[in-house]
Amino acid sequence: MLWTLACGLWGLARQDSVWRDEAATWQVAQRSTAEICHMLGNVDVVHGLYYLLMHALFECFGPGTTTLRLPSVLATGVAAACVAVVGRRLAGAPAGLAGGMTLGLLPAVQFYSQEGRSYALVAAGAGVSTLLLVTALQRRVQRRHWAAYSGVVLFAGLLNWLSLMVLAAHFVTLLWTSAGRAVLARWAVAAGCATAGVLPLIVFSRSQSGQVSWIPPLSGHMLIGPAVLLAIGGIGALLDRPRVGRLSTAAVGLPLLAVPQLGLVALSLIQPLFLDRYILYSMLGLALLIGTVVDSAVRAARPRFPQASRCILPMALAVAMLALLPQSLAKRSPASRVDDVLAVASEIQRLKQTGNGVLFIPSARRDTKSVSPDAFAGLRDIALVETPVGSGTLKGVEAAPDRIRAALLAEHRVLLVTDASPVARPVTAARDRAKAAVLRRYFTPVADEQIRGRRVTVYERGPTTR
Template sequence: MTSLALGLWGIDRQDSMWRDESVTYQVAHRPLGELWGLLGHIDAVHGLYYLLMHAVFALWDNGLLALRLPSVLATAAAAAGVGALGARLSGRLAGTLAGLVFALLPVTQQYAQEGRSYALVTAGVTWATYVFLRGIRTPGAARWWAAYGVILAVACWLHEFAALSLVAHGLTLWRLRVPWRVWRGWGTAAAGVTLALLPLMAVSAGQADRQLGWLGRPGLNAWLQFLAVCVVTVSLGRLLLRRPGGSELTALALPLPLAPTGLLMLVSLARPWYVDRYVLYGMTGLALLSGAALAHAVRRSRRLARPARVLTACLAAGAAVAVLLPWSLQVRTPESRKDDVVAVARAVEKSARDGDAVLFMPARRREWLLSRPALLDRLDDLALAESPTASHTLQGTELPAGTIRRRMLAADRVIALTDPVGQPLDPFPQEEIKRRILKSDFQLCARLPVHGAQILVYARPGHCTDF
């Protein structure tokens, strides 16, 4: 219930939507034939999620609420799964506290309110881990391993990096020194998951450069964050290892936040594939350890006199609120994401007139207006060759540089949508010609900064006041 309440609190995020959510929104609204064509070209890794959201919008097209509600429900399901795991491993109190910790984590709250697949993947991996635990503990556990394979295969089809949880589960079995029958059951299920994932892997491998080409190698901040998670996780594991049931708890919980993330970051030194949200499900392990540690602290506090217990509880609750409330408020603001396509569209609406020319610099920023097709239709997109639906792409295809140049020189007024000052400039010929012609043949009349973007209004030299 706590996770559900947190998910619904401020779910519209002050009527904002960032560009990844805009992709979900506009792609899920495409007819099934066009959606299928897109997945053959790009974003196959999100195909099952887009199909799910297509069904959601077909049944109930209620804007931002419909876009984000599946993630809210999935996060509540994941929190319930964490609670069930914690109860199995460390008792009911530990399970309750683990589910609460998971729900309160700022990163959990962030993706609970995001129209992307990561909360659903987390729910799938969490419940697969619960079934995995049942399979370890149950003799003749064929039905549990079958359920494990099905749940994890669905999670992997929602995002294929969920398959890295198999590495964490394999490490758990190794640390627990389980008998051969358990290895056989798990290995059969893992093989089934891999086979089920092969078609998606084959398609997405051909799309990898287009899909992940924007990523760079993990920077210093990413490594420091991972190091911090490692320190906290290992410290909690050492604290709990000697407690009753501690060896099984740490064997299950420790690999989840460390193995998938660490492996993906190492791979990304050669092939940049790492983004923290791709392995969001690792927070399950951290919550399990935290819940067990808090339960241990609560049990020890019972030795204190009643006034001391009350004071300790109040201080702990006050500290938690002081730390978590600012984060909780921040992730519900437009500024918590890279940009806000709703704010961009409103700024363009105020600045542009019917028939104005528009340029997107770079071309992928066309996404800022794709969820507002009525507004985009009012403008003359100078660089567009084929629309996203016609080209089976996310943002459409663009004309050759020479054609863009001719079309720009025939325009009197241009609305340019660009990244904020200081962002890297794309080196492609189309982007270079846009920048060069605007600088040589147009005058900048107005600059409208918006969160994560800027709208630049250009006119012919000496004619800014004519519009």
Template sequence: MSVDARVPAVSTTLSPPPPTRRPPAMSSRTVVALAPVLLTVALGLWGIRRENTLWGDEAVTQDVAHRDLAQIWQTAQHVDLVHAVYYTLMHGLYGLFGGGLLTLRLPSVLAMAGAASAVALLAFRLAGPRAGLLAGLVFPVLPQVQKYAQEGRSYALVCALVAWATCALVAAVPRRDRRRWIVYGSTMLLACLLHEFAVLALVAHGVTLVVSRVPRPVLRAWGAVAAGVVAGLLPLAVLSAGQSEQVSWIDGPVRPEYFLVVAVVGVALAQAPLGARGPVRLTALAVPLLVLPGLVLLAASLVRPLFVDRYVLYGNIGFALLLGAWMDHARRVWWPARYAWVAVAAAAVALIPSSLALRTPESRSNDVTAIGAAVREAGRPGDGLLHLTGQHRVLTSADPEDTRLLTDLALARDPVASDTLAGVELPAREIAARMLEFDRIVVVRGRGRHPLDDPREAAKTSTLRWHFRAHRTTQVNGARVTVYVRNRDASGKDRTVP
């Protein structure tokens, strides 16, 4: 027998290599959640410095948040208690990252990005992936969202917390999971502690559940959580009621036009069949959140003015849900896909002028940077400085160098020493006496109401009228800066004006 016969033949056929494992494709949910975040951050960083300017409320944030924690909470006993939690948060961020406009405004950008992601996920759950993507992309381009995404105030954070609390609510309804109810309640409580009027979103959620006819156990669970949120908010509400003069500047609804327009448009969009059937319908969630908080504040304004557009900023969540779902519905029913995206692009282009305007100093009700610069330019070393009213002292607080060479004639104790926002002023008689010691006074008259029954303000205006004359006036955004000089006769003696 040959050797070849005894050795088995070896096959020369090679086995195919094992298939390479491809990385899993990004899920549609991830895309829907991430794309709005990227767009919001891009829009938020665009022009975030606003030509290196501040407006009055941001100057207050910068001032109070730079005080130490004991001073922040001591100040909150006198004024702005409703913002004490926000000032504490900003104090920590300033400690970590230093002062400056980016530290002031970047938290709002990131918060609004989180809100956009939550809006997208809500619409994804209630109306499908395309509606989720559209709603998430619509939200950050809304003019009001763009505006407050670049503000160093608490409103973007409140909006984000309300958005994520709404996500937790929608997730909790079908599963009846206690943990989700705890997340919902704690998130809503934090939103309310940042701004009390967030409690109106809690009411809107209750209306949603009633309209959706959810089972009684769900209503009971929501009722228990809502009671806990209200109980947690109650001490802040009671204490801040004693600081009601903080909203005395509101003499009528402030910028209600935007709310009224989007409310009407949103209700009209809700007439279409939007979203899938489920325990909570998209329209049943979005319409109360969009309409109810603003209507409550407008109704309350018939007795006492309380409506300010930023107080119900989170209503844009409802509008974005409705608009995104309606665009998806219109695409399926009426438009070919290519025309739908053309319409979206056209709408985005139409918003460019307002987007550009929002990134200018003139887009805010005042510009404390320009006011301070006007004071510095108008004043001479040793001139007097006077604020009409004293509460408008914050308008010159952005840069201490603007007023360092001037003497504040009415100030008895500065804001930090007095644990206030604008300081404590001298009695009326002493203010008038100090004014008469100066030949030149730089007067800052802020925009808004000037109380006629305040003796200090009366002393300022009457002394100016009788003993001084206006020499030069500069108009700036939010204020008028006027140099007053003493009335003198030919011999140099003081001359009063009858």
């Protein structure tokens, strides 16, 4: 846990940058509880519990990058501790220590352990529930143990209902280890209660499925990553000499890795959903199996080279750290994310003049204003009809294209906030096409700044129009 916390705290501020996904957390967490609930009826209900948790933290400690990201760091530390304990119980101390320390080095875990979103918290829930399951299979437990298991799965499911695939992974483990009927019955009751608690969220979130319409359909190259992970995990499982009826790291780790990966692939055939962050918790299974690989090397070397065998784990960690150092440094830089909402706010403050207008293409880029309202003081939001808070949305409600056109023609100087060229998408919405057409025809760009994935262009109205 200490190792993983140290990895997570390293470069946590990311040069005071905040990207668009984290900006959503930032702006929603600063709303009142009533305003958050109003918004969840329209958008982002799948993140509702997380937003309420972050709202409480922002109320207690104030908004900032540390408050935004520290919960993910702590959750990753909990997940690593669970991997270490499970590995130690099933294969011994070297396997547990290697698996737990591996988790914090995995590139995906390094990325999301410093993310102001819920994915690391879900991974911690998966780790705790897996530890509770292993405890149940190793010793006689009471009802309160299964109640705790159900509560943890429910909590993780409310943070992200795709985490319920951990139940399928645990069911495979139960079948693999030939768990008795009593254990299966208790697990079924606990799993059923957790699923029933998450079911209303699943049903309601279907009405907001348009939010994930941007995710591309599943393609062949998307399967390369899961195939590599499953191959690595398969090697670890084989080294554990898996046998039916025996509780082992293979019986726990391989389902925890494979079932969420394959499950998300299957769901993506119905609706595109394939994003690795949705199943970050599957990395716990990978770490557990990598710990088995290291442990196998230690056991193989111990009879002939007892002294050298003690150096295998620290040497493996040192080699892994050096090999992953370029990635580790890259993931702690602002360039690791698509954009930086705070950087463009500082450009607005430098370029603006009191009384200017401001436009956002697309309207989602208004997140810069929501996170840094002081930078936009004195600017008229030309297209905005209803604020994000008032409308219960993330980006507000804009006027019809004709009204935007008329309002824009009354301006002399306009600041446009949009995406930088490398990440910009074609303008498709009618409102955005109207904004771009008027600026192109009646205004002249006099300044253009691109910084960390965002772009600010200053337009001035010419003395004549075409």
